[in-house]
Amino acid sequence: xxxLTQTPLSSPVTLGQPASISCRSSQSLVHSDGNxxxxxxxxxxxxxxRLLIYKISNRFSGVPDRFSxxxxxxxxxxxISRVEAEDVGVxxxxxxxxxxxxxxxxxxxxxx
Amino acid sequence: QVQxxxxxxxxxxxGDSVKISCTGSGYNFTNYPIHxxxxxxxxxxxxxxxxNVDDGDTRYSQRYKGRVIITRDTSANxxxxxxxxxxxxxxxxxxxxxxxxxxxxQGTLVAVSS
Numbered sequence: 001x002x003x004l005t006q007t008p009l010s011s012p013v014t015l016g017q018p019a020s021i022s023c024r025s026s027q028s029l030v031h032s033d034g035n036x037x038x039x040x041x042x043x044x045x046x047x048x049x050r051l052l053i054y055k056i057s058n059r060f061s062g063v064p065d066r067f068s069x070x071x072x073x074x075x076x077x078x079x080i081s082r083v084e085a086e087d088v089g090v091x092x093x094x095x096x097x098x099x100x101x102x103x104x105x106x107x108x109x110x111x112x
Numbered sequence: 113q114v115q116x117x118x119x120x121x122x123x124x125x126x127g128d129s130v131k132i133s134c135t136g137s138g139y140n141f142t143n144y145p146i147h148x149x150x151x152x153x154x155x156x157x158x159x160x161x162x163x164n165v166d167d168g169d170t171r172y173s174q175r176y177k178g179r180v181i182i183t184r185d186t187s188a189n190x191x192x193x194x195x196x197x198x199x200x201x202x203x204x205x206x207x208x209x210x211x212x213x214x215x216x217x218q219g220t221l222v223a224v225s226s
Contacts, residue, residue, distance in 0.1 A: 039213060041157075048207055048216040049157065060214060092157055094213060100173045101147065101159040 002026055004093050006104035012112045013083045021107045023093035025074040030097070037096030040069055040078045043106075044089040052091075053078065085111065114138040118208060118217035124198050124224050131194040132220045134208035141189040142166045145211040148182060148193045151219075152204040160206075163191055198224045 003026040013019045021040075029036045038056050041049040051060045053069035056076060066081040080087055088111060093104040119133040134146060148160045162171045163182045170182050176195070184191040191208060205219040 041213065043157075048219050049209075049213070050216070051212070051214045054212055054214070094157075096212070099162070099171045101162075103157040103159070105156045 001100055002029070002095050002098055002102050004095060004102055004104040006091075006093060006107050008107060009105065010108045010110070012110050013080075014112050015085060016082050019080040019083050019087075019109060021078045021091055021093075021109075023071075023076045023078070023104050025076075025095060028073050029076075029095050030073065036072065038069075038071070038076050039094045039096060040067075041092045041094060041103075042087075042089055043092065049092065080109075083109070083111070114210070114215045116208060116210065116215050116217040118206075118220045121221040122223070124222065126199055126224060126226055128198050128224070129194060129196045130198060130222050131192055132206055132208075132222070133190050133192050134217050135188070135190045136210070137189060142186055146182075146184070146191045147209045147211070147213065148180075149207045149209060150204040151207070152201070155204075157207075161193065165191060195222075198222075200224050200226075 005024045007022045029038050036056050040053040042052050043049040052063050052067050057069040068079050070077050090106040090108050092106050115137045117135050122130050142165050145164050147162050150158050160173050160176050161182045165184050179196050181194045203224045205221050207219050209216045
């Protein structure tokens, strides 16, 4: 199974400041069709996860442009340009290249 | 608009089975596979299985193979996840999500306790 390792596991941030989360894969996420199926999800307490980014860098419908994704192969990053109060919660990376799908262990973003 | 609605919370005893439903609306139900994901208290998300709603093809995590059965009823726009031989460690919130994890159900809490 592909293992996704996120860093940091916890990220206290100041409102209005940037935040960055890394996701490293145990093997390349490039699919045989040429796409890289790495997504980012955000989960608030008591709620289901919400898709933010798919295929490395594509923002899902309605996702603010302060969220951006980058990376290639085995190393990926989610960046929040200016953290807002509603951005608190846990962020997960997810790979959709292989079965079984796997998630990172999550990064908790909280306000300082 | 796309909506995914799951059945309600369940309380079960060890050894029981549970069957959770996931009903889609606002889109062509057979166009998008459905994943099942679980989240134990305080734990990360864990992928369990996937069904191609169009032809019924399924894929399972090795961890649950033999204990979970995924089915669908296209006439009811509903997919089902049945988990057998429940243990206390199966206490979790179970989610269904559409193919690209773009739409999620609200989650179903399954509590297993003697």
